[in-house]
Amino acid sequence: MSTYPPWSSKISADKLSAQDLAHISDLTLDHYNQRAADFWAGTRTHDVSQNIQALLTHIQVAAPYTILDLGCGPGRDLKTFKEQGHHAVGLDGSAEFVRMARDYAQCEVWQQDFLQLDLPAEHFDGVYANASLFHVPSQELPRVLQQLYATLKPGGVLFSSNPRGQNEEGWNRGRYGAYYELESWRAFMTAVGFVELEHYYRPAGLPLEQQPWLATIWRKT
DSSP, X not given: OOOOOOXXXXXXXXXXXXXXXXXXXXXXXXXXXXXXXXXXXXXXXXXXXXXXXXXXXXXXXXXSOEXXXXXXXXXXXXXXXXXXXXXXXXXXXXXXXXHHHHHHHOSEEEEOOGGGOOOOTTOEEEEEEXXXXXXXXXXXXXXXXXXXXXXXXXXXXXXXXXXXXXXXXXXXXXXXXXXXXXXXXXXXXHHHTEEEEEEEEESTTSOGGGOOEEXXXXXXX
């Protein structure tokens, strides 16, 4: 079992080296690879239909859509997109999740580290990033968002849902994460060129202090 560095309470101004970034990816992916079966057991029945519908509602071209499930995990939502008739492609950095998603969803799944994406230009109508982009270190986030912007067709839509916070960044229970408040996340997205369509907090129907997830939907102009 790996020994993880301590939690860092605020986003750091210190520059992360290439070695630092590789270390972040390796340990975070190792965390998921070692716990893939437990993760699947704990998340496979989660109801994220609100998030799926939020993405699909804002895509303006005729269905079926071409959708990238970024951080698809074991394939829960990937399978839903396929069953709805869309051409869904999964992407995950965890080798275990990629294997599980291919078996479960019976879809094409790419194994790619979020920090080393290799995506086709103007290919997808939608990018669905449910509980995934928060793993990207803040210094790399503009570059990653630019790559997602580039892989969307003109007018394409990006959905993201991230655990929210007050701009903390660092190690949390074996995984690296950055936890933004809305205005900070909005600044990253608009700087790339995305236009905000909608945002909401989850789970629905609870007081804000009991809604740890921030969901946002964006269009490529």
